[in-house]
Amino acid sequence: MKQKKPKYKQIIEAAVIVIAENGYHQAQVSKIAKQAGVADGTIYLYFKNKEDILVSLFQEKMGMFIEKIEDEIKLKQSAADQLYTLIEKHFSLLAEDHHLAIVTQLELRQSNKELRLRINEVLKGYLNVVDKIITSGKETGEFREDLDLRLTRQMIFGTIDETVTTWVMNDQKYDLSKQAKQVHDLFIYGFVKSK
């Protein structure tokens, strides 16, 4: 009774596992149902169609993802600290959930354009957090005033995303969280020697 709709979450968790272990194209509804311990038809009591499972999965997971990151960021004063927190939290949250990392970095990208557009909508929440840090850093004088918002955002997201993807494709062999500091330094100071 505590959980109002346990089956909804149950099916989403099952989808993460099935997709991570079998790959996007081998994640049939029947496999997800079996993993969730429900009948195939039950899936359709909670989701409109298969695509809806995937979008919901992304929304649920990414929603919590953003929430956790925002909670941590609030505790930081400087934009530089906030940026570090974003990176570190992004890395550690995915490092903690191997299945989710595989699903978001590799499998869900195989979805068709329409699904990807809907996933991008969800991503906007994340990018807004990034934007806030950049803008704040420019206002406090920590960052250059002439930083282009879009380009800077693309650098931050592109770098973090590529770093995680490489880590996943290398079978998550090394400690991702430990790289946060170096990535942060690259963002803040660039390639040149800092005095």
Add this chain to the structure above:
Amino acid sequence: MKQKKPKYKQIIEAAVIVIAENGYHQAQVSKIAKQAGVADGTIYLYFKNKEDILVSLFQEKMGMFIEKIEDEIKLKQSAADQLYTLIEKHFSLLAEDHHLAIVTQLELRQSNKELRLRINEVLKGYLNVVDKIITSGKETGEFREDLDLRLTRQMIFGTIDETVTTWVMNDQKYDLSKQAKQVHDLFIYGFVKSK
């Protein structure tokens, strides 16, 4: 020798067009054959299977891509100039070929994991060029000695790739090449105020 296997190239060009215009999942072999002006069966005289078309497409196009970039880079002395050339050339080459930009940034990413692994193999050639620039910069003292090769490479590739993808998803509305300078500055100087 120049025209030895015209159909091979013909089919690859057809594949680029068909994928760009119809999307990865709507690019059936029969559609590519029609676009190339050959029979379905003829495709299989030149390619082992459908995946082979896509890998070959990527190899051919990325091969020329890398070649052109390397040619330009050779003319530059400093690592910073080389990096700028890499960015600018990457942007301009894709801006020149809208179809190719769509195919590499959006459509080919929908392929399955196996195909993406083979595409990554091809990408290594590009990443080697990046690595050479980074190493050279560290040796000449232009870049910090403690730059992590992999992380720096991921930042460069991740940022450029995300920038191009965003540009493609925005229907290539703005001038991509013009952003090379700003991206370069972000890499070199980071977010902080340069003196």
Add this chain to the structure above:
Amino acid sequence: MKQKKPKYKQIIEAAVIVIAENGYHQAQVSKIAKQAGVADGTIYLYFKNKEDILVSLFQEKMGMFIEKIEDEIKLKQSAADQLYTLIEKHFSLLAEDHHLAIVTQLELRQSNKELRLRINEVLKGYLNVVDKIITSGKETGEFREDLDLRLTRQMIFGTIDETVTTWVMNDQKYDLSKQAKQVHDLFIYGFVKSK
């Protein structure tokens, strides 16, 4: 006793509405339940299965249909008058109930063979009335003695049924009852000029 099982009638009326408005193949049990204001499971307290709803519907409606026609016919002396009454009453009863007309003429015909056989059983009551008129007409000398009972019955039912169906398919645009006289004349006098 009047209101002994109100839900039974309630469900049948709901079925007529749902089938008329959604079509036979879109008349799911859950839709009928909703229209009747009961739960899906409740249906099965009153009907054995879905087919049973449809047969019961036909029995109820056709029972009243036949009763009304028989009541009117009793008042007529001659077979010709009885035949006219049959036609006119058949037309007017369906013209009065658009939903029922759609259900019996179009939708219920899409049912499977087995259901149609059971519907035919119900129809026999109607055909008996027809037979009585024919036999009576032959006995009184109004009709030819050599009329084949089955063929004559098929002509009467086939013509009336086809006339109603065409009228329903034409969206019940014209006044069906007004055609009773002409149809009756066709039966009695045939195509040739009567003297």
Add this chain to the structure above:
Amino acid sequence: MKQKKPKYKQIIEAAVIVIAENGYHQAQVSKIAKQAGVADGTIYLYFKNKEDILVSLFQEKMGMFIEKIEDEIKLKQSAADQLYTLIEKHFSLLAEDHHLAIVTQLELRQSNKELRLRINEVLKGYLNVVDKIITSGKETGEFREDLDLRLTRQMIFGTIDETVTTWVMNDQKYDLSKQAKQVHDLFIYGFVKSK
């Protein structure tokens, strides 16, 4: 080589057999393919979808049906003779092809409304033949001048159709063709005693 597309006809003949023997709702595409001796996918080289098989079947068969009837009718002078020929030919053509009779009278009527609308389009060709006979009869003075075209057409088609359907539902036990004369007499002279 004589037959340009033998598979097309082959599949239609297979569909008639499968539908007649298994019923409309048990006539899966795979069953039709098996009966036709082709692969499931081959069906879709010749037909857009399953509905297209059924419409094509009806068009092909009804087209030949009408053609044959028209050929015979042309040889007759009087409208009465033409009407007799129509009835007799209608009966004998269906009596000759038991499978077709089952399919047209029982099975195809279970199709959904859209398919039935398309079938009705095809039926118009038949009804036009009927109309021509009626009009001709009125012009020559054989039939009453005040015959309503639509009602008369409905009587002819309704009666013939009902007669055939009853015969099919009675397992085609009796000789249908032999009833043509009596049906014709009913049309021409009606129920009353002719002098």
Add this chain to the structure above:
DNA sequence: AATGAATGAGATTTCATTCAT
């Protein structure tokens, strides 16, 4: 009597690949 969440069987259609010509 009444509920309604859960069940699970079943069929159309696509498309990469083959192979006889």
Add this chain to the structure above:
DNA sequence: TATGAATGAAATCTCATTCAT
């Protein structure tokens, strides 16, 4: 070399019915 007709495996989703409450 080139053709293109034929193949056949494989998966989403619906909905009548049940049964624990």
